[in-house]
Amino acid sequence: MILPVFAFGQPVLNKKAExxxxxxxxxxxxxxxxxxxxxxxxGIGLAAPQIGxxxxxxxxxxxxxxxxxxxxxQTGIKAVFINPVIIEEFGNTWSYEExxxxxxxxxxxxxxKSGVKISYLDExxxxxxxxxxxxxxxxxxxxxDHIEGKLFVEYLSPARKIILRGKLENIKKGKVSCDYKMRxxxx
Numbered sequence: 283m284i285l286p287v288f289a290f291g292q293p294v295l296n297k298k299a300e301x302x303x304x305x306x307x308x309x310x311x312x313x314x315x316x317x318x319x320x321x322x323x324x325g326i327g328l329a330a331p332q333i334g335x336x337x338x339x340x341x342x343x344x345x346x347x348x349x350x351x352x353x354x355x356q357t358g359i360k361a362v363f364i365n366p367v368i369i370e371e372f373g374n375t376w377s378y379e380e381x382x383x384x385x386x387x388x389x390x391x392x393x394x395k396s397g398v399k400i401s402y403l404d405e406x407x408x409x410x411x412x413x414x415x416x417x418x419x420x421x422x423x424x425x426x427d428h429i430e431g432k433l434f435v436e437y438l439s440p441a442r443k444i445i446l447r448g449k450l451e452n453i454k455k456g457k458v459s460c461d462y463k464m465r466x467x468x469x
Contacts (some may be wrong), residue, residue, distance in 0.1 A: 284335045284463060285319045290385045290433065291454030291467040294331045299338045299429040302367045303409045306337065313362055313405055315343055316341050323462035325383045329422045329428030331386050334465070338365045341424035346416050359418050366402035369411070371395035371419075378420060380434045385459040388449055390438040394423050 288294060303311070312335065320328040326347055329340035345358035373396030381389045398419040401411045414422055424434060435446065452458055456466035 283315050283318065284322045285315050285431070286463040286465040287319065287323060287328075287332050287383045288334050288459075289453050289456070289466045290388075290435075290450055290463050292334070292384075292465065294334055294336050295384060295428070295433060296431045297331070297336055298431045299329075299331055299336050302337045302339065310405075313339070313341065317343075319462075320383075323383050323460075327425040328383065329425045331428050331431075338429045339363065340366070340429060342418070342421050342425060344421055347417065359412075359414065361412075363400070363406040363425070364403040364405070364407065366400050366426060366429070368423075369399040369401055371398050371423070372416065373397040373419075380417075380420075380424060382424070382434055383462070385433065385435060385450070385453060386458050386464070388435065388446060388453070390435060390442055390446070392424075392434050392437045394420050398422055400426070 316328050316333060318339060321332060326344055327340060332336045340363050342363065343360040345360050347358060375393050376396055377391045379389050380392045395416040396419060397413065399411065399413045400422060400459065404410055410444045421456045427434065435443065454467050
């Protein structure tokens with residue numbers, strides 16, 4: 283089932299998410315719905331807070347990016363991350379223009395480390411430790427920020443934040459159009 287993506291301004295997006303256990307209600311269905319929602323919105327990552335669930339869960343599929351660009355050298359990743367913990371961020375810092383399904387039509391340059399080592403549980407609650415670099419690391423760091431209650435716009439320069447202030451207020455009020463279902467803070 284395709285779920286609405288919670289828009290900028292929703293309180294759940296600014297709260298640190300809680301760990302979950304194997305018996306979390308309807309977990310398998312939530313994960314399936316997240317995949318369907320993410321693909322419908324043409325995303326490459328989606329965190330549970332973005333569908334209104336304050337839990338430490340996110341999904342990533344960078345394989346579709348590789349498929350579009352026909353990059354043979356990297357395969358990308360498609361994975362579920364439950365209760366992840368970043369062990370280390372490493373490598374050079376690099377800037378890239380990021381966007382977010384919760385903040386439609388807003389993009390900005392964000393600096394992140396080029397690599398990440400992360401421990402997590404997969405969808406079967408099997409423990410994993412992964413080392414990711416490049417775009418995979420960036421997407422994981424972006425989604426990890428969501429479960430920490432942080433949005434990419436917080437990394438933007440003060441000048442860029444001022445420029446975006448009106449646009450962000452409009453998103454809060456639902457004055458934006460996008461090709462997927464969203465839930466806005468409308469007062």
